Amino acid sequence: MTKLQAAKDLVRGSHVALDGASPGASAESLAPFLAPDHLWRAYHPFGELTGAAALGRVFWDPLKSALTRIQRREDIFFAGLNQMDGFESTWVVSMGHLMGLFDQPWLGIRPTGKMAFLRYCAFYRVEGGRIAETAMYFDIPHLMTQAGQCPFPNQTAAHLVQPGPITHDGLLYAAQPEAEGQATLAAINAMITDLGQWKSGLPLQEELARTWHDDMIWWGPEGVGATYTIERYARQHSGPFRAGFGNRSKTTHIARLAEGHYGGFFGWPNFTAVPTGGFMGLPGSDTPGEFRVIDIYRRAGNKLAENWVFIDLLHFWKMQGRDFLKETTGYDHAD
CATH class of the missing domain: 3.10.450.50 (Nuclear Transport Factor 2; Chain: A,)
Structure with a gap:
């Protein structure tokens, strides 16, 4: 249990540092929390990136420049041991939206000057007091639709700015049974x-x-x-x-x-x-x-x-x- 709580504290600390960093300082804010060979997996067009410098330069700095006054609106947060490797590795999960004022283009998407929400979920593997790898998935087509550039035909269901759990108890910062x-x-x-x-x-x-x-x-x-x-x-x-x-x-x-x-x-x-x-x-x-x-x-x-x-x-x-x-x-x- 202590191991999971320490991993949660590390990830929460990285969020505080990153969310408070200005565009251009993302890599510097992340470096103390990431392993030197940290692997980041993400959706198209990003794929895989290695190390804090690449992650800051390619993803976070451009996003922060586009979505000004960016704010993390977290709905779910928990940690656990990974069943896929026999419960050996420790992972922390964060899910919610990154919300900001869409003031500059990002990935060619037109800015609106209005609030925009980028839905995200990240899995962090913690090892040796650092984040060793991250899988961060996000819904770029939903951001495109908010900007009036829907890429796909009509969908079979309905996409909204998706809320967290109806129980409002998804932030498991404390240890759980x-x-x-x-x-x-x-x-x-x-x-x-x-x-x-x-x-x-x-x-x-x-x-x-x-x-x-x-x-x-x-x-x-x-x-x-x-x-x-x-x-x-x-x-x-x-x-x-x-x-x-x-x-x-x-x-x-x-x-x-x-x-x-x-x-x-x-x-x-x-x-x-x-x-x-x-x-x-x-x-x-x-x-x-x-x-x-x-x-x-x-x-x-x-x-x-x-x-x-x-x-x-x-x-x-x-x-x-x-x-x-x-x-x-x-x-x-x-x-």
Whole structure:
């Protein structure tokens, strides 16, 4: 427990230092908290970066210059040991929005001069008193839509500025009972093991009801949207998604952990699948695509109640030959 609390303190300290740093000082603020060979994984167009200097120069300084007076609005924070390596490594998770005044272009996205929200989730691996690696996923298409540059066709559900948990208890700064985290991880594993390969043999809604509350909320990314209740989730996302894809690979995760009533995982990628039947209103193909995904869950009782989902749809579609960021904003990360 002390180990997890020390890791939380380190990550919270890095947030305070980074959030208080001016554009141009991001790397300096991060350096005391990151390992020299720190690995940062993020959505298209960033990919992988190594070290504080690259992270500050490529991501944080330009973002802070674009979203002035930037503010971290954190909804979920927890830590845990990673099931994927036998509960050896320690990870800390932070999820919420980065909010600021959109005053300068970013990735070719036009500034609005108004408030804008960049939805994010970050997994931090802590080792030897430093952050050794980070997976930070964010919803760039949602920011594009706020700026009037929606890259995708109409989505099947609804995307809003997504709130935190209905219980308002997602910031687990204090230590939590170990049994609660074990119960949350068990609920997540049941969903993955029983349902994750789409082979339960049950009708979809019955399958979902095994591990989800009927009034579940699936907070999906821009391009898909959020949906409420098992019936609408089946109709507005899960059903169309399964119908649109074939040759789904096995699920693989780099980290999967839980604390209290919250847990989650990420992969790089989580799985691959072929959009044989089309996806998001776009035509199908026979080309496999990678799904880089973060899922964060809230458990209530013995079932899952809320799920915040981050999917790198820009990367997926780029593998299908569509560079939606470049098509919409003119930004080319190869320049």
